[in-house]
Amino acid sequence: MKNVARGSAFLLLVVLAAGFTYFQPKVEAVTVLASDSQENVQKFNTTDILESNIEKVSFDVEVKSEAAAPKSKGRVFKATAYCLRGRTASGRMVRRGIVAADPRVLRLGTRIHMTAGRYTGSYVVADTGGKIKGNILDIWVPSCAEARRWGRRTVRIRVTKKAKRKFKKRRSKKRR
Template identity: 45%
Template sequence: MKKSTFLGSAVSVLLLFSVISYSKALIQQQNPKPNQQAAQVPAQTSIDTVVTTDAGTLTASTERPREVTPTAAPIEEKAIASETYTATAYSLHGRTATGVAPAMGMIAADPRVLPLGSRVRIDAGSYSGEYIVTDTGGAVKGHRIDIWRPTTRDAMRFGRRAVKLTVLELGGKRRNTARRPRTVSVSPASSAAPATAKPQKN
């Protein structure tokens, strides 16, 4: 009884492997075009163990290489747990700390907490969304942020409130903002001292 149960399970395992290999062959025939990314990456090989039955015993034998086509894994965003920040709004025009003109979707933050270039998600009612840290401020220290708004009226309407902030991607270090030394271009006419001829006494 045990021998027939064992033999039956061995046969069912063999049938399962044959069905899987047949379905793979059928899928490959239906989709003859290989993935373009798979064509660029060299194929890797792995080892399949072929199971054979010999006189009622289950043995593993004959290893044969099988090509494995790599699949592109989806990129996952590793979000840091959301924290509570104190948010205000501002409406200044000019240039931000990163050198770009302010626009919707930009915030000012303490670069020691949220480096410039960081991408964050803010939960603040109708102001919720993804923002990029592009500016700093003298009063923006620690867990405080300043959301840029196009008008002073919008900034006043926002007021001061507690918001949930989730870091999606930390930015790099603050870029080097050292200025080049000023160079003065001198024209040849102005560089030469005017030569005045003194009359010689005879």
């Protein structure tokens, strides 16, 4: 057993030595090429080359200020989070991108863009709630721990697409 261990150790040393000698000349060749290239570059006067290739170009740029551009002002809502499973008031299954709102403020089916840190993005108003009255949103999140961490925050929303007609609730087919 000792001979096998000694032989393996010796073989490992031979392989490492061969590997180092094999890769050593390539590194030296690259270093020599790099130093030769650097010497060739230094022979030329770089300022002469740059000055001969520069053309003078003038152009006019019209800058519009951001204040002049019309921006859609967002509305401020209080937001909470919920983690219930099942169907929403519109009949859809809950998923990311669903919010609950007062249907008198935001109709079901309205698409909104919400600015709320990590939860910034596009959402669909697809649910209502018994305690949701006025400018309050309820954002669906996958875990109840995440909903508790969210707490109650102030968010800014912008309506991107209004619901055209009153949203009809989807009814599931009864099984017989």
